[in-house]
Amino acid sequence: MDYEKEAMDIRRLAKEHTQWFHDSLPMIASENLISPLAREMLISDLHNRYAEGLPGARYYQGNIYVDDIERKAIDLAKELFKVEWADVRPISGTVANMATLFGLIKPGGTIMTPNVADGAHISSAKFGAVGMRGLNGVTYPFDTDIMNIDIDKADKLIRETSPKLALFGMSVFLFPAPLKELRDALEETGCYVWYDAAHVLGLIAGGQFQDPLREGVEVMTGSTHKTLPGPQRGILLANPRNEKMQNKLNYGVFPGVSSNHHLHTMAALAISLAEHLAFGKEYAAQTVKNAQALGQAMHERDMGVLCPDQGFTKSHTIAVDVRKNGGGTPLVEAMEQANIIANKNLLPWDDVNAAQNPSGIRLGVQELTRIGMKEGEMAEVAELLKRIIVDHESTASVKEDVKVLKHQFTKVQYCFTVEEGYDYIDIV
Numbered sequence: 001m002d003y004e005k006e007a008m009d010i011r012r013l014a015k016e017h018t019q020w021f022h023d024s025l026p027m028i029a030s031e032n033l034i035s036p037l038a039r040e041m042l043i044s045d046l047h048n049r050y051a052e053g054l055p056g057a058r059y060y061q062g063n064i065y066v067d068d069i070e071r072k073a074i075d076l077a078k079e080l081f082k083v084e085w086a087d088v089r090p091i092s093g094t095v096a097n098m099a100t101l102f103g104l105i106k107p108g109g110t111i112m113t114p115n116v117a118d119g120a121h122i123s124s125a126k127f128g129a130v131g132m133r134g135l136n137g138v139t140y141p142f143d144t145d146i147m148n149i150d151i152d153k154a155d156k157l158i159r160e161t162s163p164k165l166a167l168f169g170m171s172v173f174l175f176p177a178p179l180k181e182l183r184d185a186l187e188e189t190g191c192y193v194w195y196d197a198a199h200v201l202g203l204i205a206g207g208q209f210q211d212p213l214r215e216g217v218e219v220m221t222g223s224t225h226k227t228l229p230g231p232q233r234g235i236l237l238a239n240p241r242n243e244k245m246q247n248k249l250n251y252g253v254f255p256g257v258s259s260n261h262h263l264h265t266m267a268a269l270a271i272s273l274a275e276h277l278a279f280g281k282e283y284a285a286q287t288v289k290n291a292q293a294l295g296q297a298m299h300e301r302d303m304g305v306l307c308p309d310q311g312f313t314k315s316h317t318i319a320v321d322v323r324k325n326g327g328g329t330p331l332v333e334a335m336e337q338a339n340i341i342a343n344k345n346l347l348p349w350d351d352v353n354a355a356q357n358p359s360g361i362r363l364g365v366q367e368l369t370r371i372g373m374k375e376g377e378m379a380e381v382a383e384l385l386k387r388i389i390v391d392h393e394s395t396a397s398v399k400e401d402v403k404v405l406k407h408q409f410t411k412v413q414y415c416f417t418v419e420e421g422y423d424y425i426d427i428v
């Protein structure tokens with residue numbers, strides 16, 4: 001085999017992929033665009049190096065500058081989230097979740113989590129990290145009319161079950177979790193209260209959605225590439241009740257579930273945190289406005305957007321029940337052919353085993369917002385979606401109009417600008 005040709009083929013495929021996304025409307029709620037300054041970190045020498053432990057207490061030499069970068073990342077995270085303690089080493093949101101499980105609960109312990117069909121992330125499921133830790137998972141009762149935890153039933157169940165750990169946060173996260181409403185029950189059990197903010201991290205930091213760390217949450221995890229538009233990475237934030245708890249979380253990250261923590265993405269995260277401190281408020285507010293505008297425009301076109309009485313969403317995401325138009329799978333495939341990229345999604349009435357053929361579609365607007373789209377463009381996106389989902393128009397003709405819309409928005413916004421001729425760091 002010609003291995004050089006293989007290598008060049010891989011490069012070609014990556015270029016074609018990049019061109020495709022340049023021509024597309026990416027609407028997967030868990031993705032975003034990194035800024036030019038943060039992206040530069042990904043090809044710097046930091047990528048080639050190792051660090052274990054914490055700044056000033058490492059297991060390898062060569063970390064003089066890495067220590068300074070990591071200290072800055074920690075300080076920026078603490079400022080952005082107004083939190084006492086931050087660990088920027090988890091290499092993904094799921095790794096941050098695993099570190100929390102490793103640190104705060106032992107096998108056999110009881111954890112309360114949202115249910116996957118109701119929109120929870122797989123790491124909170126028996127077939128995900130919760131199961132791998134050997135925990136007894138109990139799910140919150142859910143009210144499908146309001147797409148949120150049923151407060152009265154959950155209050156009762158928390159008191160009856162007395163979990164060691166209570167997890168909030170979803171992957172179809174439309175409305176704030178009822179933290180204040182359940183606070184008494186949670187405090188009475190004495191359990192650790194943990195919030196997986198992966199999807200809404202940038203909204204929280206920007207003062208939108210809810211403020212979990214002021215609503216009774218002690219530990220917040222997240223991924224740093226969704227509504228917080230940074231590198232693919234994770235973060236762990238806490239107001240620990242005592243030093244023992246802080247040490248447990250620290251130990252959970254290292255040596256619990258990670259060794260080297262990927263220094264290029266750590267530096268990219270530090271830059272993204274600084275950019276979110278500068279631009280996050282404006283970005284988060286526009287993101288939520290756009291999601292609500294998209295929900296309204298699709299609702300006006302009778303497309304099955306959930307929760308019209310609640311204003312569709314308070315986050316970056318809307319959920320759409322597309323059963324009457326053919327179901328999630330064929331429709332996201334047709335959308336993909338028309339260059340609108342989204343994912344099919346379980347809705348609460350689906351069997352969890354129907355994940356390959358669910359009722360719903362999940363749409364996120366955080367990336368379209370990142371390139372400067374506003375409410376007017378959301379109406380255009382709704383019309384493009386209607387032509388596929390309701391009218392079943394030819395995807396080829398819709399695709400041309402998708403490209404015309406997308407090509408008007410080619411720059412990443414809400415970040416520090418890089419001038420033409422910018423002196424990028426050398427790879428070697």
Ligand code: DSN
Pocket residue numbers: 029030093121171
């Ligand atoms: N599964 C991802 C999502 O799309 O929500 C998060 O890890």
